[in-house]
Amino acid sequence: MAWLRMSRETRKDLLEGTASLMLCNVGDYISGFFLQLSEPIIRSAHALLALLPAASDARGDVYSSYGSRLGTLLHLGLFKRHYRGELLALITLLIAVNLWVGLLVVVINDLLAGQKMNPIDIPFIALFSASLAALMMIPSTTWLAVTSFRRGLDPDNLVSPIATLFGDMVTIPTIIAGYLVAVNTPTEGKIAFIAASAAALLTVTAYLVLGARRGRQEMRRAVRIIKENLTVIMISTLLSALAGVVLVDNIQSILSWKGVLAVVPAFLEDGGAIACRFSSRLATMLHLGRVRLSRLPRDRWVLVQFGINMFHALLIFTSLGAFGAFISIASGGSIGEAAAVFTVVLAAGIVLAATVSLLTYYLAMASFILGIDPDNTLAPILTSIADILGTTSLAAMIILASGALLV
Numbered sequence: 001m002a003w004l005r006m007s008r009e010t011r012k013d014l015l016e017g018t019a020s021l022m023l024c025n026v027g028d029y030i031s032g033f034f035l036q037l038s039e040p041i042i043r044s045a046h047a048l049l050a051l052l053p054a055a056s057d058a059r060g061d062v063y064s065s066y067g068s069r070l071g072t073l074l075h076l077g078l079f080k081r082h083y084r085g086e087l088l089a090l091i092t093l094l095i096a097v098n099l100w101v102g103l104l105v106v107v108i109n110d111l112l113a114g115q116k117m118n119p120i121d122i123p124f125i126a127l128f129s130a131s132l133a134a135l136m137m138i139p140s141t142t143w144l145a146v147t148s149f150r151r152g153l154d155p156d157n158l159v160s161p162i163a164t165l166f167g168d169m170v171t172i173p174t175i176i177a178g179y180l181v182a183v184n185t186p187t188e189g190k191i192a193f194i195a196a197s198a199a200a201l202l203t204v205t206a207y208l209v210l211g212a213r214r215g216r217q218e219m220r221r222a223v224r225i226i227k228e229n230l231t232v233i234m235i236s237t238l239l240s241a242l243a244g245v246v247l248v249d250n251i252q253s254i255l256s257w258k259g260v261l262a263v264v265p266a267f268l269e270d271g272g273a274i275a276c277r278f279s280s281r282l283a284t285m286l287h288l289g290r291v292r293l294s295r296l297p298r299d300r301w302v303l304v305q306f307g308i309n310m311f312h313a314l315l316i317f318t319s320l321g322a323f324g325a326f327i328s329i330a331s332g333g334s335i336g337e338a339a340a341v342f343t344v345v346l347a348a349g350i351v352l353a354a355t356v357s358l359l360t361y362y363l364a365m366a367s368f369i370l371g372i373d374p375d376n377t378l379a380p381i382l383t384s385i386a387d388i389l390g391t392t393s394l395a396a397m398i399i400l401a402s403g404a405l406l407v
Contacts, residue, residue, distance in 0.1 A: 010304055014311065021312055022319075024273050025266065027168040029323055032262035034172045036327055039261055041176060046251055047109040047117040048125075048179060050244035053268050053387045054101045055126060055175060057240035059167040061233045061380060062093050063137055067159030069225070070145040074155055079146070085218035088204055089225040090138065094130050095201040096226075097233050099194075102126035104241040112248050118182075124190040125178035127197045132174045137167060168269060232380055239384035243268065243391045250395040257398060259328030259341045266320050267352070267394045271386035274309055274316075275356040279378040281305060282364045293365045302361065309357045310350070317349025340401060348390075348397040355393070356386050 035042070035052075042049055069086060073079040102123025109117055141163045145155045182190060208226070211219030247254070247264065254260050282305070285291040291299050297306065324345050325338035333341075363378055 010308070014308055018312060018315060021270065021273055021277070021316055024165060024168075024269055025316060025319060027165040028263075028266035028269055028320070030169050031172050031265035032323070032327070034176070035265060036259075036262040036331070038172070038176050039255065041179060042251075042261070043255060045117050045179060046112075046248050047105055047122055048175060049251060049264075050108045050112075050241070050248045051101070051105045051122065051126060051175060052172065052264075053240040053243040053247070053391070054104060054237045055098070055129060056168060056171045056265075056268060057384060057387065058097045058101055058233060058237050059130070059133060059137075059171055060164045060383070061236060062090065062097060062229075063141055063163040063167050065229060066090050067141050067145060067155070067163040070142065071149075071155035071159055074145060074149040082218045082221055085208075085222035086225075087138075088208055089222040091134075092201060092204050092208070092222075092226050093229055093233070094134060095127070095197050095204075096230060097237065098126045098130040099123060099198065099201070100234055101237055101241070104238065105244065108241060108245055108248065112245065118187075120187055120190050120194070121179070121182040123194055124182050124185075125175060127194060128178040128181060129171070129174040131197075132177060133167070133170045136170055137163070140166060168265065172265070236380045236384040239381075240268075240387045243387035246388065246391040246395055250391075250398070253395065253398045253402065256402075257328075257341060257344070258331040258333040258337060259324040259326075260344070260394070260398065262327040263320055263324045263341075263345050264391075264394070266316075267348070267390035268387050270316055270320070270349070271352045271356050271390040272383035274312055274353055275360045275382040275386050276378075277312075278305055278309055278357060279360045279364060279382055282360065283378065286364065286368050293361075293368065297358075297361055306357050309353050313349050313353030314346075317346050317353075320349065321345035344394070344397045344401050348393040351397070352386075352390050352393045355389050356382065359385065359389075 038048075066086070070079070073082055073086070102125070105122045105126070106119050109119065109122060141159060144162060145159045148155045148159065205226075208219050208222050212223045254264070282291065282302070285301060286293075291301055293299070297303060321342035321344075325342040328338040328341045329335070360378070360382060363381065367378065
């Protein structure tokens with residue numbers, strides 16, 4: 001049997017990768033279901049679809065790094081000493097990043113055709129959504145880290161992926177809730193909320209800077225966290241905003257296919273998940289000297305990993321295609337329309353997986369040649385670029401399939 005002929009390492013990569021990626025898909029299905037239910041709102045406010053990739057990326061970046069740092073503090077026995085600074089750094093990042101995301105989407109809303117939104121509504125929704133999510137995310141992430149550590153489990157293996165999964169699940173409901181509040185709140189109230197958020201950002205930042213200058217270690221650490229995270233997250237959300245541009249630019253095609261809107265969250269997550277798993281394994285092998293890079297991938301280990309990526313893609317996007325087909329039928333579509341949705345999703349997913357696999361290989365090669373540790377650079381870059389590639393591959397397959405059906 002082929003399974004028995006595989007090395008133990010290959011079987012381990014197949015099983016563990018499949019388990020983690022299918023877990024991510026659970027969150028994608030829940031998010032997709034909420035997005036499909038919100039189709040009437042999306043039709044009247046296209047900018048919400050532009051907000052989705054950047055807001056989701058920002059949430060994942062902020063909370064996964066927060067969870068990772070909590071794990072480190074717990075292992076070092078420094079949790080109680082530094083948690084206050086961690087919380088202040090988290091609040092600062094959340095406000096700053098979501099103000100930035102709101103401004104990005106305001107620009108997108110102004111440049112693209114379609115249903116325009118009030119420019120004040122967009123940063124209000126971004127900040128309100130982040131605040132609502134924080135009420136759930138901060139306690140749950142902290143509780144998970146502390147509880148897992150006390151029970152003898154390693155928070156490093158649990159907190160970041162589960163925090164990312166939970167963040168994906170709450171992003172769409174909180175954005176929709178923010179929109180419903182925005183349309184029922186006077187302009188003065190929305191401006192006051194944005195101003196209060198900006199004032200809170202300035203106040204907390206000033207407090208941290210003053211504390212750091214006075215030599216308080218927890219404040220110095222908090223300032224360093226903000227410096228190291230803010231620029232990277234702003235760049236990654238800028239790239240994710242381009243995925244929002246692709247979505248809004250193709251919104252009529254997406255909405256014309258029943259069930260396709262429900263798979264959009266998965267195309268914002270699964271490509272990045274496949275790329276990050278591969279980049280993590282590739283970086284480890286490069287450090288161990290077990291992989292030799294070349295202009296064309298020839299190393300046997302690399303080719304096996306390409307095969308694993310394609311296996312994962314076939315499994316994930318077959319499942320996702322079936323989900324999209326089910327939503328299509330539940331929304332009143334015919335069997336033929338559901339079959340077309342399944343085919344489009346599977347084809348777009350295979351193209352996405354092949355593209356991100358090659359991209360990961362060459363970015364890892366470039367970073368290693370330049371003397372930059374791929375562990376520190378590839379994940380946020382790949383996640384954001386995969387957002388663009390995912391939405392582009394889905395939109396391209398819809399356009400191709402629409403043309404074929406018209407012939």
